[in-house]
Amino acid sequence: MSQAVEPQSPFVACDKEFEAVLGDAPRLVRVTCADAHEGPVYVPGEHALYFTTLPRDEAAATGPRVDIKRLDLDVGSVSLVRPDANVANGMALDLEGRLVVCEQGNRSRPAAITRTDRATGEVVERVTDSWSDQPLNSPNDVIVASDGSVWFTDPSYGWIQGYRPEPQHGDLVHRWDRLSGQVSAVADTLDKPNGLCLSPDESVLYVTDSGANQEAGSFYPQRPHHVVAFDVTGGGRLAGERVFAEIAPGNPDGIKVDSDGRVYASSFSGVQVFHPAGRKLGEVKLPGAVNFCFGGPERTVLYITADEALWAAHLAVAGPPLPKPEPPLKGA
Secondary structure (H helix, E strand, C coil), X not given: CCCCCCCCCCEEECCCCHHHHHCXXXXXXXXXXXXXXXXXXXXXXXXXXXXXXXXXEEECCCXXXXXXXXXXXXXXXXXXEECCCCCEEEEEECCCCCEEEEECCCCCXXXXXXXXXXXXXXXXXXXXXXXXXXXXXXXXXXXXXXXXXXXXXXXXXHHHCCCCCCCCCCCXXXXXXXXXXXXXXXXCCCCCEEEEEECCCCCEEEEEECCCCCCCCCCCCCCCCEEEEEEEXXXXXXXXXXXXXXXXXXXXXXXXXXXXXXXXXXXXXXXXXXXXXXXXXXXXXXXXXXXXXXXXXXXXXXXXECXXXXXXXXXXXXXXXXXXXXXXXXXX
């Protein structure tokens, strides 16, 4: 007589402190099947999740098509917010509640950082499309600090993957200053800067370097596949670069912190969780995880995009509070 086998938990601990992350009743559930690839942004006033879709190759001359979509978490319906959003990737909320979007561009449309109105799907502002009078490469991920400054990564994946012109500068991390409107290159030492986030007190910037991934589907283990940390100094400058954690298997992409400063980074096997000192605490096993964000009424749900579905890891810890509550949508 065969014995029943208990299903394997998706939560794997490496350190006792992981218990504080999980609490008494952690669970991982699939929210919906959707082509959710990148840029997850949770909006509390709507109990909704915005995301960018899996790129679809529609025409070699123009590059892949990416849409911005919205998942209503109350009813589970997915709606189209902005069609063909210039190969959009990472997104964030600004202080006014608009979507700040990384538009990677293609061979005929420039790459840019823009702001999109959530209610209409219209682009209301182009934050920047250049640095030092040179066009951006293909912006990948973006965050907005409490002072309104916009930080973003600009690797050359668009060129490598064949839908952007040859880069005119290196793979950089940038900061757009809200007061001056100027864009500064704040880091130039990473192979392929990808995801980024600030510590809860905004004193440390974490950046994932996915240099081990070059052309689509590749993995070069001799190239970077780690998380780098920088100290944020006065005026938005960076100092004290160090490798925070090596990621295996594969390379990191999305990255976030919780309100206690723990660092969450994606890998080929799921979402790995690290102590602020850099030691690995555990992992949410979910192969295919790309990016994620904290959300839910108490900000204790980690919503994860995994290309074919959106997942929710219910935890006992919360993400950092948003810098400023966003206003309600007009007509909502």
